[in-house]
Amino acid sequence: QLQLQESGPGLVKPSETLSLTCTVSRGSLSGGTDYWGWIRQAPGQGLEWIGTIYYDGTAYHAASLKGRLTMSIDRSKNQFSLKLTSVTVADTAVYYCARNENWFDSWGQGTLVTVSS
Amino acid sequence: EIVMTQSPATLSVSLGERATLSCRASQSISSDLAWYQQKPGQAPRLLIYRASIRATGIPARFSGSGSGTEFTLTISSLQSEDFAIYYCQQYSIWPPYTFGGGTKVEIK
Numbered sequence: 001q002l003q004l005q006e007s008g009p010g011l012v013k014p015s016e017t018l019s020l021t022c023t024v025s026r027g028s029l030s031g032g033t034d035y036w037g038w039i040r041q042a043p044g045q046g047l048e049w050i051g052t053i054y055y056d057g058t059a060y061h062a063a064s065l066k067g068r069l070t071m072s073i074d075r076s077k078n079q080f081s082l083k084l085t086s087v088t089v090a091d092t093a094v095y096y097c098a099r100n101e102n103w104f105d106s107w108g109q110g111t112l113v114t115v116s117s
Numbered sequence: 118e119i120v121m122t123q124s125p126a127t128l129s130v131s132l133g134e135r136a137t138l139s140c141r142a143s144q145s146i147s148s149d150l151a152w153y154q155q156k157p158g159q160a161p162r163l164l165i166y167r168a169s170i171r172a173t174g175i176p177a178r179f180s181g182s183g184s185g186t187e188f189t190l191t192i193s194s195l196q197s198e199d200f201a202i203y204y205c206q207q208y209s210i211w212p213p214y215t216f217g218g219g220t221k222v223e224i225k
Contacts, residue, residue: 037214039161047153047161047204049214060212063118096160102208103151105172107160 002027004097004108011114012091018084018113022097025078036073036080037100040093041110048093052100053080087115119143119207123217129225136192138220140205145185149209152181152190155219156201164203165190192222200224 008020022036037052053059053071061069065084073080084091092115098104120143130136140150148168153161163172165181168188178193192199205217 046218047206047216049212049216052212052214062213101166102149102211103163103166103206104153104161105163105166107162110160 002099002106004099004106006095006097006108006111008095008111008113010112011116012087013117014088014115015086018087018091018115019081020095020097020111020113021079021081022108023077023079024099027078027099035100035102037098037104038071038082039096039098039104041096042090042093045093050095051082089115091115118213119146119210119215121205121207121215121217123203123205123220125220126218127221127223129223130195131225132197133194134225136195136199136222138190138192138203138222140183140188140190140217142186142188142207142209144210146207146209148184149207150181150183150188151206151208152179153204153206154199154201155204161204195222 003025005023012018035052035054038050040048051061051071053073059071068085070083094110094112096110097108099106122141124139150168152165155161164175169181180191182189202219202221204219
């Protein structure tokens with residue numbers, strides 16, 4: 001069964017860049033045609049889609065984050081990543097990566113990223 | 118952007134009872150709807166996609182219905198492990214994918 005695992009710093013200072021990586025195991029990005037997504041959840045709040053990347057690197061972003069969000073994919077490492085620049089306290093959330101078959105059928109456990117000085 | 122609205126925000130149900138959760142889309146999304154269950158401290162789990170198809174390993178007591186703008190998730194006989202927050206998500210017109218605000222199913 002496909003497994004995903006987020007990794008990255010749990011604390012980021014305001015105005016700095018949040019960087020997260022999702023490693024896929026028991027499955028492969030290489031040669032696949034899947035989409036891979038990022039979803040976040042602010043404390044006590046609902047789910048917010050933030051972006052999706054296709055296996056060929058084509059990326060789609062939430063409009064609210066455009067200009068700050070960059071996504072990439074490294075099929076040789078079975079990883080995909082996000083970078084969110086100029087973070088504020090409003091970016092504090094649990095960040096999930098997931099396989100994106102339109103619906104999200106396999107999720108990472110999530111990683112809490114806190115934006116604080 | 119398609120707005121998804123879930124009701125009620127909280128549903129109080131006794132063990133063994135039926136639970137009916139609603140999700141409404143701001144415009145027609147055909148059957149392009151998924152349902153998720155989320156327990157505290159856990160990632161969401163896919164329950165239903167294409168409005169009515171159960172995901173792998175999901176018990177038969179979970180069923181989805183609807184099309185267009187009105188959708189329903191029914192849990193036929195609530196078990197203790199079903200108390201959680203449930204979200205709907207549309208994928209008809211994206212970006213963006215959009216989620217409803219969630220329905221919390223709690224013990225009555």
